[in-house]
Amino acid sequence: MSTSTDVTEPVPEVPGSGTARVALSPQAAELLVTLTALHGPLMFHQSGGCCDGSAPMCYPDGDFKLGGQDVHLGDLEVEGLEKPIGFHMSASQFEYWKHTHLTVDVVKGRGSGFSVEAPEGVRFIIRSRLFTDDEWRALEGA
Secondary structure, three states: OOOEOOOOOOOOOOOOOOOOOEEEOHHHHHHHHHHHHHHOOEEEEEOOOOHHHHOOEEEEOOOOOOOOOEEEEEEEOOOOOOOOEEEEEEHHHHHHHOOEEEEEEEEEOOOOOOOOOHHHOEEEEEEEEEOOHHHHHHHHHO
């Protein structure tokens, strides 16, 4: 399994369609295929809490109970998976990040959460950048 090595470097994204709030690096997509084979369909949630709250947590789909304060940012299509992977974020965290495009990536190391990738010796991280003016207009018009 490949990982990105430098958390400060931008990474390529898996090609998608249109303007999206969230995308995957090729390394994250590869890992998600492996994790889905082990755990079944998956979902992401990112809270605004302490500790690993700024890291996306990956759970078997439905194992994390979503509430009225969670925002659905999008569904991640992964080649080789039948079902897209939903990405959700707490509303308070979304308020801080609503102007940013998020890319889920994977690096070596272990987080301190219950995310399904932890036993693999890797962890998901978020890379972010501000939306361009054109992207922001497209999102606001959707």
